Amino acid sequence: METKIPFTQLWVHPPEARAEASLAIGRVLDSGKFILGQEVEAFEREFSQFLAVPSGVGVASGTDAITLALLAGGIGAGDEVLVPAFAPGATASGILAAGAIPVLVDVSLDFGLDLQQLKAALNSRTRALVVVHLFGGMDAMTPLLDFATTHNLWVVEDCAHAHGARYWSAPKKKWCSAGTLGDVGAFSFYPTKNLGAIGDGGFCCSSKPEVVEVLRRLRQYGWRTRDNSEHAGRNSRLDEVQAAVLRVALPWLPVWNTRRRSHASRYLNALANAAARSLVTLPHPDTMRYHVFHQFVVRSPTRDVLACELTLHGVGYGIHYPKALSQQAAYQEFGRGRSFPVAERLAGEVLSLPVHPWLSAEAALEVISILNRLWKKK
Template identity: 45%
Template sequence: MMEVLSYDVARVNLRFRDALHRAARSVIDGSTFILGQELEAFEAAFARYCGVEHCIGVGNGLDALMLALHAAGVRAGDEVLVPAFTFIATWNAVSLLGARPVPVEVDGSGLMDPAHLARAVTMRSRAIVPVHLYGRLADMEAIKAVAREHGLAVVEDAAQAHGASRNGCRAGGFGLAGAFSFYPTKNLGALGDGGAICTNDATLAASCRMLRNYGSQVKYRHDTVGWNSRLDDLQASLLSVKLADLEAANDRRRTVARCYHAGLSGLSGLDCPDTGGHDMVWHHFVVRCSDRAQFQEALVREGVHTAIHYPLAPFDQLSYAGQYDRTRYPVAAELARTVLSLPMADYLLDEEVSYVSSTVARVWNALHGF
């Protein structure tokens, strides 16, 4: 029996080991750890990669969303349209600014459904935060059309979509700004927390640079109330090492996804994600099944480990309990009940991918008497 973890950070970093050590030693020897040359170099490189003019490194993905939304004009009492199904950070960023997250029903892929978006707009709406969930781009053309009609800012939550693109535009370059996370399990992951804001708007970029640094452009002069949220030079140097490999890593994820799709798409009752439509980067490969707990337990016995992204929609979390009518978001509720993430990483060997695919098919058919 083969053992395949849902994700193994140690394996991700192993092939970069020597380069990461060299980068870390260089920063340690240089003794510039905050707002130094390594950060500037990474910001410039990541901006080029995303096809935007500006990149602002911050402490984490949540801060990236908060600072971008604040710079876009979101204030206490405003409403921000968010997907009804996403990781909690999307909603938290809105709430921590004193604004109110307004859920928009999602489609079967977990992406904000433009058909529901316009109906959720009110006089208090200030911004839209589409999430490129699992590495799949939201329908940005339709979302931006609603934004233009109602004068709303669009801030992309691109935490799971480093490198995803459509028609020559990459995630983070569609809206006023894009927010990224470099949490260690992301397609581009740091060795700790980290995040970034990407934008083509010079005014927003300047505002975010101040906001991340106590509202300051010049030391000990503070033009506005700000945060302390700076991507440190050590993490920036490590991210620079990995950024050079990101395209190859994403290509490998696409190969893994194609193999999974070929082996699993014909299984009766198991909803397998499609592989077409645009340049997806497969942060997760998520199937859907009604008997998830039993299926997950059976797979573990065969050495295939899975994860759930996510077992609760934000409106069902205790932090938002009683604030929303969950019956208005049946697709989001159903996704929380049925989604299951198979092992997905660029380091997976062909034999591991084959084992996962064949084991999933065999276990599924055995459970359902096929």
């Protein structure tokens, strides 16, 4: 079946910023400076201003951002890192790349970490907590930070889905951007993200200048100055082309996020009747969080029926994620023999509807019509 309504679309395909992106790439080619030049410096400054943090560091990918964020906290070989069992494999991979041990923790039905399960997973080797802000909504940071403070844990926020998401921090009495509440925020700029490059890219930020300085060294061999390594660092640099393109995209991010939120609102209103009949579970953003809908994820025990119906009508969709980490061969051992009923239930029920910024209102209404016609038969 031909896809009439694509699940996703990259920002360089529509004309709104394409010409400017081409000029930015030409500017890099003309400069002859391709690694850690003016474009990276400017993007680091501009994205840090967007997040309202003093500074940040561009790196090669979101996975590297997780790894470097842990290394900057002194987390390494033999240290255990708590991580949700329902999360991208890249998050666990980033922990392993730091030499640390991911410890899977079950989640609640809203995809957030379960505090009781966190407490049960603690031991004397636990050194860090990775909080994953899934699908564009932030996890409940205030209780998680209280937990981390009580147990002296380094906190990394995985913000690969959360560019522009915000959380009302009662202790700070203000809205805080994703990535600014933990010790380090880690971002991905993979092309499909809310803020995407035309290749791989990542970013680490911290409100602590000394941590940013360590991150800056770690991304390039641990150098303080050239060929003078103070840390066992990596080669993980955001390149000039990606930085230049991201500088073009960044001013559009609030516009694109607003479009995503408009589509989400349309879905929430139009599918409410089916949700009331328990045919589907919809996202339920609350007033304490500003959700940017990287994905619009519904849940249904008949997920495969929904998927078939969408395919039949040429509508693209995603499954994020078809397996919990506890169900994947690479990560099963990190479950320590525990069960993860919620994470594994979610993996069997989730389905992502198109919500990208270039989805037309007419296309969103067609998706709604297809689903409501299906549910009307129930």
